[in-house]
Each structure stands twice: as structure tokens, then as C-alpha cells.
Amino acid sequence: MKYKDYYEILGVARDAPEADIKKAYRKLARKYHPDVSKEKGAEEKFKEVAEAYEVLKDPEKRAAYDQMGFYQPGQDFRPPPDWGERFGSAGVHAFEDVGDIDLFDLLSGLGLGRGATGGRRGGTEFHMPGQDYEVTMHAGIEDLNRGAEVEIPLSATEMAPDGRLRRSTRNIRVRIPKGATAGQRLRVPGKGGAGMGGGPAGDLYINIQLRPHDLFKVSGHDLYLEVPVTPWEAALGTTVEVPTLEGKVSLKVPPGSRAGQKLRVRGKGLPRPKAAEPGDLYAVLQIVTPSVLSERERELYRQLAEASSFNPRAHFE
């Protein structure tokens, strides 16, 4: 088990009074809470801070934590021999094999005594619903389009039937429902942490994060594709072939098109839930001028410049 120095994390002395601990937490929560802070690593930092506060604000947990001893952060350690008797709950006694159990999981209730009497665990006395798990799933645009099955690794600390705590890793396969898009959440009932004493299992919540695509950008259920055209194609109009998630389509570029102009290709975006129409694909025109011109091209451009009376900066006069 790796040691975490909760006092150091909150920046307080080991004998700090509760009021100081509360103050320190509030300041750090405001600074690192992921809903408020966009700093890199804020989420992990906040998790640390919240854990530290959870343990140190509760006199019982704080006492249990203090009695574990004092080590270097990250150092492997195990609680002193009599720690389990004094602070562990009946049924959770096997601390010789803490392995890679998380310190916070141990302190936050899986290992701690419920009630000073340390009553026997049995039947309905220890009935508790399982934890909800939240994970992030990274999916590609094609996965969303097809409603692909994705494998998600889940790692958690659980209590085995014999009372030992253990770290378990399992893979769960989830089918992405049609209509899901970036930033949305999925819920898989009953696939969270196991309940105890017959309590129901928790749920699994999955946040969908989209992997960047070479060509397409995603906004809701719409796709955006940058389509480069030459100046003469924009001026004269043309038909171009553009890729979609399901093969190529012909796109008509009207004469006199401008840079940044959006051309809508209906129904070629991401599918929407149920029977709703799919999103659209927007081609965004970019006009590219060749950087190297042949002498003939240069001559033709000069002739065009002379022949044209078009003034795009008339409004500057």
C-alpha cells in the first residue's frame, strides 16, 4: 500500500485543528475543482485534496490514519500489527496482504469499523448498495457512427467474500447506442461496484470523449469538413468529390463562392437517437492559391487583374 501524506496535501500541520483543515480544503477546492478550474492536472489534484479532507475532517478516520504511522509519500508500507484490531471492522482483518490496495479505500469505510461496538458482520446488518463507477471512454467518430462495441477497463478496490480487500481489474464490453455523440454520458445499470450483504450493485457511468479525426470535426451531431478549392474553381463553380463517413459524395460548389462559405450535405452527419434524422455534414470552403506559379499562370493572372474591375476594398474608401 502506498502512503499518502494528507497533511502535506492540504498544507497543514499534523496537529492542525479542524477549523484550519476546513479552511485549507475550501481554498484548494476552489482552486482545483474540475468544474471551476481549467488548469492541467486539476482533476487529479482535486481528487487528492478531497480524499485528504474526507479523512482528516472525521476525528475517527483521522485517528486511524495517524496511527498508521508516518512515511514518505509514495512509500510502500503496511499498518502496524495491532492496527487492524483497533480500527478494522469485524470481518476485515487480513492486513498482511495489502498489496496495491488504495489507502483511501481502506480508510473510507471498506476497512473501518462501523459503530464503536465493532459488531459482527452478518446478513442484513451490513447491507449496503455498491458504489457507482464513472469512467471515460475514448471513441472514434466511426465508432459513434456504427454504434460499435468498445472495451473499457475498470479497476477498483473491492471486498472479497472472505473479508479481504483486493484490487480487481476487469474489462467490460459496452455497445455505444446509436445517437450518442461527444461529451454525452451513458449509464449501464448494475455494472458498478458490488453491493454488500445483498445490497444492489452500483451503476456504471461512461463519459464519451471523442478522439480527433484527420478530416472531420464534430459539433453535436453535425460534422464539419474543410474543403480546399482553387480560385478559379471558386469563381467559375465546380463539382468536387468529398469524403463522408460512408463513402464519397458529389458536392456542387456554386460560382462566386467565398472562403468560409458553408455548404450543407444533408443527413451525412452522425446518427441521432431513435428515428430522428441524422445530423448534417458541412463542407467549409477554403480557397487556396498556389504558392508557386509558372510563368504562363503568372501572365494569365496579370491579364485577369487588368480585365477585372472588381474592388473588394471599396468599403475602406
Next chain:
Amino acid sequence: MSAERIASLLGEQLDIELDELAGATGLSVEEIVELVEYGVFEPVGGARVEWRFSSRCITLGRRASRLRSDFELDAPGTALVVALLERIEELEAEVNRLRCELLGD
């Protein structure tokens, strides 16, 4: 089919009852009633037993519950924070959409 886990999208379907919302969010029934009064949730239906929430309320509710405990907020504070966070999400979606229209990004 047996290897698959059926995942449901937390979106607009109006089929979550009050008790299920409480269970999924960790909020008590009283807290949810309060948040309905503050406009955080807008269920359809007249009496509480008829209330149906969209499954998106599960996401909102879990967020409200987390914020309330992370920042030790009361109900009006929680309602305000959730409203502001929704506004931020709207703005971020708009920024994302505008970025999609930018050339050469």
C-alpha cells in the same frame, strides 16, 4: 448478445421517476423537490408521483450532488451553480461549433 452490456444514453427521454432519480444521484427526495422549486429540474406531471424526469436529469443531479458536497453548498447555491455550469456548457458547445467553421485550424 450476452457479452454486451446495454448502455443507455442519458438524454431527453422522459421516463425517470422521483425515486429512481434519488437513487441514481444520491440526492434525497426532499433535496430533489427543493431543486425542482429552484428550477434545476423541470419534470412533467402534476403530483410528485406523476413526475417524470428526463434521463439527462441524472447527469445534472449527480453533478448537483457532487458540487453540493464538494463546496458545502445549500440548495439555492447549488441551483445557481448548476445553472451557471449549464450556461458554460452551452457556451463551450458554441465555441466548439465556431471552431469547426474556422479554416486552417
